[in-house]
Amino acid sequence: MVFAYRAMVYNGTIIVIIKSNRHSGFIPPVRTTPINRIITPVPMTDTLDLECIIKRGRCVRKMLQKLFSFPRKTKTQRPLKKRKSTGQSLVEFALLLPILLMLFSGMIEFGFMLNSYLSLLDSTRQAARLFANSTPFRLDTATNTIVDDPNFSPSVALAVVDILAPAADPNARQIVMDTTRDDVLVSVLRVNIDDATQTISSIERFPEGSLFYSLYANQMSAYEDLDIENFMIQNGTTPVETGILIVEVYYGYKGILKLPWIEPFMNDDAPVLLHASTIMPLVAAKP
Numbered sequence: 001m002v003f004a005y006r007a008m009v010y011n012g013t014i015i016v017i018i019k020s021n022r023h024s025g026f027i028p029p030v031r032t033t034p035i036n037r038i039i040t041p042v043p044m045t046d047t048l049d050l051e052c053i054i055k056r057g058r059c060v061r062k063m064l065q066k067l068f069s070f071p072r073k074t075k076t077q078r079p080l081k082k083r084k085s086t087g088q089s090l091v092e093f094a095l096l097l098p099i100l101l102m103l104f105s106g107m108i109e110f111g112f113m114l115n116s117y118l119s120l121l122d123s124t125r126q127a128a129r130l131f132a133n134s135t136p137f138r139l140d141t142a143t144n145t146i147v148d149d150p151n152f153s154p155s156v157a158l159a160v161v162d163i164l165a166p167a168a169d170p171n172a173r174q175i176v177m178d179t180t181r182d183d184v185l186v187s188v189l190r191v192n193i194d195d196a197t198q199t200i201s202s203i204e205r206f207p208e209g210s211l212f213y214s215l216y217a218n219q220m221s222a223y224e225d226l227d228i229e230n231f232m233i234q235n236g237t238t239p240v241e242t243g244i245l246i247v248e249v250y251y252g253y254k255g256i257l258k259l260p261w262i263e264p265f266m267n268d269d270a271p272v273l274l275h276a277s278t279i280m281p282l283v284a285a286k287p
Helices: 050-068 078-131 151-163 223-230
Strands: 003-012 013-020 036-045 137-140 147-148 185-193 201-208 242-253 274-282
Touching: 013 274, 078 151, 078 242, 078 274, 151 242, 185 223, 201 223
Parallel strands: none
Antiparallel strands: 003 013, 013 036, 137 147, 185 201, 185 242, 242 274
């Protein structure tokens, strides 16, 4: 609420006129009701000179300021400062908004990529668990010998593809493999132990003569014999004779948002290659 007052001399008396423009609930109503009141607190005589009138007028002004809590006039107007501060904040927000949008969209894209990786990992785990109780060998009735089953590894790889893109449920999430870049690898191994030294004597791979099975022949296995040995003796454990089934999947993540500031990092021509794998004991391959 804004008060305005004016002092004048009339017939030897100082007259103070007080005006209030609007009502405010923070000051008692008797002071804030829009009125024009005339206060004559200082009687005057003909002998008072101009200097005395000015001094008494100042005293009355101080008294009224204490009584009505009038704000002092300042050269700097607060509304201008507020408008200036608000405008500065808007400019700063406008400058930072594109950067914030880039960071936020990058976090969302990374979340989509992480979700795809978890789906790949889950598919290898399910396929390895499904075939861990199966056998990679079959009985050759003609020779009555145990030979490699040529359908074992392809069945494991096709199970991974079906888990990622289930044909029986087209409404489910579909992660379709690109046959020119992606791949599913299956490795069947047998670890032999030297009883005298309790160390790994040899690692056999099946089918004989091949290191692993590749569904699309696009990628190489990340598990060599040295990696298997290190895996068997990690944390100081003693290796044991066992059979191992390794299922790997490679998938090129192309991105979902397709935003211009994300495409330089992942796009259809240069996707991010994700690799997930699962190692599962295979009892049928044990020596």
